[in-house]
Each structure stands twice: as structure tokens, then as C-alpha cells.
Amino acid sequence: MKSIEAVVVGLSISGSTATCETEVTSSASKTKIELILQRSSNGGTSFSDYATLSSASYTTRSTIVQKTKSGLSNSYKYKLKVVSTGYDAAGTKLDQNTSYSAIR
Numbered sequence: 439m440k441s442i443e444a445v446v447v448g449l450s451i452s453g454s455t456a457t458c459e460t461e462v463t464s465s466a467s468k469t470k471i472e473l474i475l476q477r478s479s480n481g482g483t484s485f486s487d488y489a490t491l492s493s494a495s496y497t498t499r500s501t502i503v504q505k506t507k508s509g510l511s512n513s514y515k516y517k518l519k520v521v522s523t524g525y526d527a528a529g530t531k532l533d534q535n536t537s538y539s540a541i542r
Contacts, residue, residue, distance in 0.1 A: 439465075440524075440532075440533050440535075441464055441465050441466035441469075441524030441526075441532040441533055442462065442463075442464050442466070442469070442522045442523075442524050442533055442534070442535040443463045443464060443465060444461075444462070444463040445460065445461070445462050445463075445520060445522055445535055445537040446460060446461045446462075447459075447460050447518055447520050447537050447538060447539040448460070448518070448539055449475075449516065449517060449518040449539035449540065449542050450542065451510060451516060451542045454508060454509055454510045454511070454512075455506055455507070455508045455510065456475060456506065456507045456508075456510055456516060456518075456542075457504065457505075457506050458473055458475060458491055458504065458505050458506070458507065458518045458539075459502070459503070459504040459505075460473060460502070460503050460518075460520045460537075461500065461501070461502045462496075462500070462501050462503075462520070462522045463499060463500045464499065464500075464501070464522065464524050465499070465524075466524030466525055466526065466532055467497065467525060467526050467527040468495050468496070468497055468524075468525045468527075468529075469495065469496050469497075469501065469522055469523065469524050469525070470493070470494070470495045470496075470521075470522070470523040470525070471492065471493075471494060471495075471496060471501060471503055471520065471521075471522050472490065472492065472493045472520065472521040472522075473490070473491040473492040473493075473503060473505055473518065473519075473520055474487050474488075474489070474490050474491070474518070474519040474520075474521070475487075475488045475489045475490075475491055475507055475516060475517075475518055475519075476488055476516065476517050476518070476519055477514040477515065477516050478514060478515040478516075478517075478541075479513065479514055481515060482515040482541050485515075485517060487519070488514075488516070489507055491505040491507055492505050495525075515541050515542070516541070516542050517538055517539050517540065517541045517542065518538065518539040519536065519537075519538055520536070520537045520538075521534065521535070521536050522534065522535045522536075522537070523535075
């Protein structure tokens with residue numbers, strides 16, 4: 439049974455500022471959520487990690503994390519990667535989910 443039940447990822451860009459948001463639903467005792475902004479210089483063909491915006495653990499069943507990143511360049515395409523990892527009460531890893539936003 440998977441502990442990461444649902445992940446919603448959103449990315450919006452206004453000017454040179456990105457608003458990055460995720461909602462993670464998990465049945466795990468603890469869930470680590472990482473928000474990583476990625477960028478592409480070739481029109482979205484391939485992406486590389488650009489900035490880690492958040493990396494924290496939560497014990498709530500449904501968690502919303504929102505971060506902003508300024509200083510973006512319109513020379514790049516961007517997308518948000520969210521890595522969610524569920525752990526049981528003993529700290530054993532249960533499963534991991536990687537989800538992405540649409541390209542902006």
C-alpha cells in the first residue's frame with residue numbers, strides 16, 4: 439500500500455517571480471516534501487535542477503507548501519518538481535513519489 443496518496447503541483451510565473459505550491463496527501467507517520475524548481479535553456483526539451491525551495495518533514499495527513507522564487511529569467515522555461523517521501527513511525531522509508539507541474 440502506498441503512503442503517498444495524492445500530490446497536486448502548481449507553478450505560476452509573474453514577471454521574474456515564481457509561485458510554487460504543492461498539496462500532498464499522505465497516510466505515512468512522517469512525510470518529507472521537497473520543492474525543486476527546474477529550468478530549461480533549450481525550450482523545454484530537458485530540465486536541470488535550478489533551486490531547492492523547501493525540504494522539510496510533516497506529520498499532517500494533508501500538507502500545503504507554498505514558496506516563491508524571484509530573479510527568474512525569461513530566457514528559460516521552468517517547471518516545479520515535488521519529491522514526497524513517506525516514513526513509518528520507526529523512520530523506515532515506505533515509498534517515494536515524484537511529481538511535476540506544467541512547464542511555464
